[in-house]
Amino acid sequence: MVGSALRRGAHAYVYLVSKASHISRGHQHQAWGSRPAAAECAAQRAPGSVVELLGKSYPQDDYSNLTRKVLTKVGRNLHNQQHHPLWLIKERVKEHFYKQYVGRFGTPLFSVHDNLSPVVTTWQNFDSLLIPADHPSRKKGDNYYLNRTHMLRAHTSAHQWDLLHAGLDAFLVVGDVYRRDQIDSQHYPIFHQLEAVRLFSKHELFAGIKDGESLQLFEESSRSAHKQETHTMEAMKLVEFDLKQTLTRLVAHLFGDGLEIRWVDCYFPFTHPSFEMEINFHGEWLEVLGCGVMEQQLVNSAGAQDRIGWAFGLGLERLAMILYDIPDIRLFWSEDQRFLKQFRVSNINQKVKFQPLSKYPPMINDISFWLPSENYAENDFYDLVRTIGGDLVEKVDLIDKYEHPKTHKTSHCYRITYRHMERTLSQREVRHIHQALQEAAVQRLGVEGRF
Secondary structure, X not given: OOOHXXXXXXXXXXXXXXXXXXXXXXXXXXXXXXXXXXXXXXXXXXXXXXEEEOOEXXXXXXXXXXXXXXXXXXXXXHHHOOOOHHXXXXXXXXXXXXXXXXXXXXXXXXXXEOOOOOEEEHHHHOXXXXXXXXXXXXXXXXXXXXXXXXXXXXXXXXXXXXXXXXXXXXXXXXXXXXXXXXXXXXXXXXXXXXXXXXXEOHHHHHOOOOOHHHOOOEOOOOOOOOOOOOEOHHHHHHHHHHHHHHHHHHHHHHHOOOOEEEEEEEEEOOEEEEEEEEEEEOOEXXXXXXXXXXXXXXXXXXXXXXXXXXXXXEEHHHXXXXXHOOOXXXXXXXXXXXXXXXXXXXXXXXXXXXXXXXXXXXXXXXXXXXXXXXXXXXXXXXXXXXXXHHHHEEEEEEEEEEEOOOOXXXXXXXXXXXXXXXXXXXXXXXXXXXXXXXXXXXXXHOOEEOO
């Protein structure tokens, strides 16, 4: 579904699910050179150019904002690489659903879709999910657009309508999703989500309920905090109960029995009522997923007017970092065997506790500049840092804002922490990257350097 990642602006939800790439030596050296880095940025929107991606061509326009660094991650599909920690989480969830939920003929009730293309239309990503045209989640500054009509999916929910329209009523979708975001140990522009959808017919929902044949799924009433205007209270309560029971069983399977759980009311554009699930893990309350009763308008538009359902979504990195004690999201993209071999287990349910690699010393540099009078977004700067510094950048903090009393120009100062995951960086390497970043910030963002 969409996740916590979809909360932008006033924390309105834009995705129901709560995101580090190995850069080859050749790519690293290219990133370190100021000229190649600047050229890479400049080539992003050359007039009349196209983006070649997954065997298709997409003409670029004023919305195109993909960088080659992000494009090199498309198709990596970490969730499908055997023994990768994200693959382990996916397989554990699949195994649970296959065993717990069986159809009439002894086959799994839920189908699994983990190889769908990450390129979707803006209609799939937003409109099909009832996300308003003016919703902040659509902002160019928060998403990766190929052009005005196509983008890299910001959530796996972008496939929900199509699968429902194809006649599926119980499925899991797993895939890589793309969001422009801040830079720290918890955020990365590519991450992975798993979501589930289940629909119920009247017979399926009320089977086993006393006098169930007299109960109805739908009615014409008014919307309240507890239900949609088209749902009966009985139907909504049963769907909500099934959803929460399903998720309680899932987290018990992943974390073990006896886990303390609480449900927090929240808002998502495509479910109502909506909830976030939090668990008490090692004495700390952690949000692990978003869920809710699906908006009937969405279900109806996909051709399932006689059914009612629920959906939930979770972030695979989020779960893996909690379960395996992985401290930095960049590690998921590492090809260092010291990391990967820790997850080569004979049983996917075997407990694994990540043993930290040697932590190499950080190198810290600040960059200050006057902002242009308009069209500056912090995510543009973060994206530029990722393009030039790649996974050598551990964290970026905005440490100072200043407004000149006479010119009223605004200055930002960012502190950039560089740290290689596998070796010690030299001052010369970092200085080269930092100078390239300074040049690119002036050329690409129109800032006035204070360096």
